Amino acid sequence: MPLWKLSAADLGRAFRAGRCTPEDAxxxxxxxxxxxxxRLNAIVTLDEAGARxxxxxSASRFASGAPLGPLDxxxxxxxxxxxxAGLRATWGSRLFADHVAxxxxxxxxxxxxxxxxxxxxxxxxxxxxxxxTDNLLFGLTRNPxxxxxxxxxxxxxxxxxxxxxxGPLAIGTxxxxxxxxxxxxxxLVGLKPSRxxxxxxxxxxxxxxxxxxxGPIARTVxxxxxxxxxxxxxxxxxxxxxxxxxxxxxxPAVAPRRRVLHIETFGDAPVDPEIAQRTxxxxxxxxTLGHSVDTAARFDIPNExxxxxxxxxxxxxxxxxxxxxxxxxxxxxxxxxxxxAGRTLPATALFELLRLVDDMKSRLGEVFADHDLxxxxxxxxxxxxxxxxxxxxxxxxxxxxxxxxxxxxxxxxxxxxxIALPCAPSATGLPNxxxxxxxxxxxxxxxxxxQGYASRFPWQHxxxxxxxx
Numbered sequence: 038m039p040l041w042k043l044s045a046a047d048l049g050r051a052f053r054a055g056r057c058t059p060e061d062a063x064x065x066x067x068x069x070x071x072x073x074x075x076r077l078n079a080i081v082t083l084d085e086a087g088a089r090x091x092x093x094x095s096a097s098r099f100a101s102g103a104p105l106g107p108l109d110x111x112x113x114x115x116x117x118x119x120x121x122a123g124l125r126a127t128w129g130s131r132l133f134a135d136h137v138a139x140x141x142x143x144x145x146x147x148x149x150x151x152x153x154x155x156x157x158x159x160x161x162x163x164x165x166x167x168x169x170t171d172n173l174l175f176g177l178t179r180n181p182x183x184x185x186x187x188x189x190x191x192x193x194x195x196x197x198x199x200x201x202x203x204g205p206l207a208i209g210t211x212x213x214x215x216x217x218x219x220x221x222x223x224x225l226v227g228l229k230p231s232r233x234x235x236x237x238x239x240x241x242x243x244x245x246x247x248x249x250x251x252g253p254i255a256r257t258v259x260x261x262x263x264x265x266x267x268x269x270x271x272x273x274x275x276x277x278x279x280x281x282x283x284x285x286x287x288x289p290a291v292a293p294r295r296r297v298l299h300i301e302t303f304g305d306a307p308v309d310p311e312i313a314q315r316t317x318x319x320x321x322x323x324x325t326l327g328h329s330v331d332t333a334a335r336f337d338i339p340n341e342x343x344x345x346x347x348x349x350x351x352x353x354x355x356x357x358x359x360x361x362x363x364x365x366x367x368x369x370x371x372x373x374x375x376x377x378a379g380r381t382l383p384a385t386a387l388f389e390l391l392r393l394v395d396d397m398k399s400r401l402g403e404v405f406a407d408h409d410l411x412x413x414x415x416x417x418x419x420x421x422x423x424x425x426x427x428x429x430x431x432x433x434x435x436x437x438x439x440x441x442x443x444x445x446x447x448x449x450x451x452x453x454x455x456i457a458l459p460c461a462p463s464a465t466g467l468p469n470x471x472x473x474x475x476x477x478x479x480x481x482x483x484x485x486x487x488q489g490y491a492s493r494f495p496w497q498h499x500x501x502x503x504x505x506x
Contacts, residue, residue, distance in 0.1 A: 041065045044255070044497065045259075048111050062110065063112055078178045080157045081159065088156050092112075095154065107263050109152030109153070112206075113153045118161050122139060143237055153206075165192075166191065168191065168427060169426045170197075172369065179423055180223065180420050180423070182467060186222075187420050188223060196219040196227070209227070210249050213350075216228065217472055218457070226456065227457040231478050232452030233275065236275035244350050251268070288482075292485040295328045295329075296408045296409045297410045299330055300412065309432055311463045316471050326493060342450050355379030409475065412473055413471070415444065415445070417441045451477070
């Protein structure tokens with residue numbers, strides 16, 4: 038198997054066994070990037086020199102028998118709204134086109150300290166606020182499984198890179214589903230950690246406050262876990278992380294049996310029939326693994342929060358832009374519209390949103406008294422044409438810009454951990470995925486259940502046919 042197809046964990050094992058070096062792996066992945074990235078536009082800033090220096094240093098550590106850990110020498114890409122020292126952090130916006138970070142944001146600093154090789158930055162829509170990756174600075178990112186289709190967003194560049202073999206591991210952010218939905222569109226695993234589980238510091242302005250979390254995207258649950266073990270220890274500069282001082286990220290060796298509530302949709306919102314069927318199949322699969330699964334007759338708890346969730350980041354964007362000059366002519370129409378909406382938003386509307394979030398969390402607490410996990414589709418629609426910002430119809434019904442995104446934003450509002458896992462592809466070969474949601478803080482047990490599912494229903498052997506390999 039070519040080195041660019043190996044998972045992060047398998048690369049680490051190969052390095053330790055002396056079957057290849059970090060420099061060999063980087064050469065293979067750089068060749069892959071050169072081959073497929075022009076068709077995808079996934080990686081928008083490539084740091085070949087920095088990556089080669091890091092790979093040489095890693096190879097030297099392995100040669101002396103002193104690797105830094107399981108991710109030493111493993112290439113990692115970073116979403117372009119996360120700071121990497123010495124590289125542009127453009128946030129997908131011409132307003133930040135010349136912004137070069139002087140420090141690594143904390144999760145990246147920890148990965149670098151663990152020996153990971155930072156390959157470069159992946160594309161994101163402007164300010165990471167929409168579910169389709171396109172911007173005026175770098176342009177459109179395409180889905181490796183069908184380059185006429187969207188990669189989703191806002192971690193669209195991240196998932197396109199991993200799905201195409203341009204590095205086994207990517208770090209993205211999720212403020213309303215921006216890891217989970219694109220992961221489902223690319224046949225990948227994407228983890229949105231509990232609020233506070235991955236500490237953040239030294240980054241771009243937090244227009245989502247700490248409802249937006251950093252998390253890993255990979256082809257395997259094992260790789261997601263390796264990244265979380267590096268990034269998750271509490272840090273004094275992130276107060277929310279202190280809640281985990283006595284609750285470290287640990288994954289049980291055996292997945293605990295869980296009570297699962299299968300939710301087919303919220304209210305009567307449309308879901309693509311193939312996605313609905315794959316999620317039902319996932320419910321059956323969880324039963325075969327020993328979990329108990331109930332199906333909700335109706336589920337409306339998230340609806341009011343979902344309807345208002347964008348107002349949080351709109352207000353955050355407006356506040357950030359209030360400190361900038363001459364920004365209007367640089368932004369996309371969507372970003373201008375979001376900024377204007379945030380600027381005119383009354384304080385009472387934000388207070389109402391926070392009140393609704395508290396009410397939703399209380400009602401979800403009652404649900405979690407009887408169930409340990411919620412099972413939903415990761416997205417309500419399959420990847421849509423790349424020349425559209427969102428699917429306009431789902432299951433024969435017209436939908437708005439967030440119609441495909443109904444299953445994810447409430448998870449951020451409640452601070453819960455959730456993971457997207459691939460399902461069988463659609464009849465036309467397009468990827469799709471399920472979402473498993475756990476109680477706050479149960480990230481490790483969630484990953485254990487996901488690992489058990491992945492072991493019985495593997496998918497990492499599937500690759501998009503971009504080229505003859």
